[in-house]
Amino acid sequence: MYRKKILVVTLVSFLSIFVLFGCLPSTTEEPQEEETPQEEETPQELVLRVNLPETTPATATIYLVGDYSDWGFDNAKSSEVETDNEQKYAEFILDFDATDYPIQYKYTYDADWEYEEVNENGGSLDGNRRIDVKPDKDIQDVVLNWKGLENIDYTDSQSEITINFVVYVPADTVDDEGKIYMRGLNENWDPGYELNKTGETYTLSATTTSYTVQKYKFLRNNDWGYVEKDESGEEVGNRVTILTDDSTIVSVVESWAQ
Secondary structure, three states, rough: HHHHHHHHHHHHHHHHHHHHHHOOOOOOOOOOOOOOOOOOOOOOOOOEEEEEEOOOOOEEEEEEEEHHHOOOOOEEEEOOOEEEEOOEEEEEEOOHHHHHEEEEEEEOOOOHHEEEEEEOOOOOOOOOOEEEOOOOOOOOEOOOOOOOOOOOOOOHHHOOOEEEEEEEEOOOOOOOEEEEEEEEEEOOOOOOOEEEEOOEEEEEEEEEOOOEEEEEEEEOOOOOOEEEEEEOOOHHHHHHEOOOOOEEEEEEOOOOOO
């Protein structure tokens, strides 16, 4: 009888220990999923495509020459001539940093200024193309004619288009009661156009003619004594644009004459 009691007590103790340890939480950690390292975002490549006149030699090398290359050819971007549906073109990757803008530039079809682009009549552009801020999408340009080659007549391609100008100015600009001015578009050098203040910018919607070289400058008051200057206060050439369709042009004035 005594032995039976001992056996019962032993079994009860064993079961108690089993139940106790069986109810304790497990200390085994669940395997954690390994974090996949995030790939660094690659900056989106911006492409500048320029349509070329049919007179462009198929074997030519097109140069995008500008202030970024000190207006020389050694460090200038270049492209072979491509063809798409009989349209000749060249493409350039805009890999400049935001701080590199504004960029002024022109096109040539060889590494010499004797081969530079000219206007619809074969004359000088009389100014530079500009990209004032880092673009958020690809850019489309067009070259009308080349110096020394036969001019193309664009009369049948020309039409009325609309340009929306958006202009940023220095923070300390004293404008003309909420207006600044632009002279030159459509050869309207006097009196020019009014741009009205809209928030932090000045805006203007104007019509012009496609497939023509348009030149212009900004003034903070409608007098040449208040014309725009570069960041060092030096003279700037005419801004030049050549458009084929309705467009928006964002410009940045770096300083004023006074």
